[in-house]
Amino acid sequence: MNPIRILLFAGGSLGPWALRQIRPDDWLVGVDRGALYLVQQGYSPKLAIGDFDSVSLAEKEEIERHSQLVSSCDPVMKDLTDTEMALAWALEQHPAEIVLLGALGSRFDHTLANVHLLRKALKAGVPCKIVDETNEIHLTSSTLKVSRDHFSHLSLLPLTAEVTGITLDGFQYPLDNATLTIGDTLGISNVLTAETGTISVRSGQLLVIKSKD
Structure with missing residues (x-):
């Protein structure tokens, strides 16, 4: 097992509370608009991933300039949500823990889908939780x-x-x-x-x- 912890910043509700979750040795992954949030707060994500359909061309270029690695896909011809793609990448790293931030928000379908993603981490034997300002969710x-x-x-x-x-x-x-x-x-x-x-x-x-x- 890799001793590092991976924080996934998705495109849901984010704020200063999310930045307080970051530890010095964490790997940061920006998921679509979550990547923009990270770079605008002065962070350089280890990976920015998604179809980036929720950012402008200029914002995508900003993400590309400040991210260590960018994985972009077509917004239509894909079978997985951006967050599931990010989680799959994170699980491949065999980390000590994965924390999902920005996984809850106004889109209830995405919120519920992200809660269901905890099953994939459980099956892989990787501790994983969803955190926002008022909730912490484990499976x-x-x-x-x-x-x-x-x-x-x-x-x-x-x-x-x-x-x-x-x-x-x-x-x-x-x-x-x-x-x-x-x-x-x-x-x-x-x-x-x-x-x-x-x-x-x-x-x-x-x-x-x-x-x-």
Whole structure:
């Protein structure tokens, strides 16, 4: 495994909060308009990738001048979203972790598709999360430890039809060998009571969503 961490800046909602996620040794990948955001903030992405249909010709040239590598594709003749292409590249690097920023926004179809991309990272065995200003989203099919931080709530939602053997330790509302099926809201708005909580799953894939108002 490559010890580096890769941050993907997609074209959804971005702001100063996203820049605060950057560590000195991180690899930065700009996805379409996310690449423009990075270069305009003074960063040189290791890779800028996408069809760049959301930037002007002048902005694309600016991206090309300030990115270490550019991978451009036709905006029509492609089968994957820009973010999925970026994630595929990131997974090929076998990093220690991938963080998706700008993956949530006003386009609910893209937001939901990006949440589903967590399944690809899970299958590849690479820790991956989606982060924005008020949310942090993980996907687990085994055991996940979470720490108390600035997020006030933690919710559980099945991404597969059924998730079984859900056990929570360190939470206000514990579960012991519980089952959640799609459509259940039992796992919404839990609260950590310990400094560290543990979420265990026997089968299925469970979204773990930390959030604040």
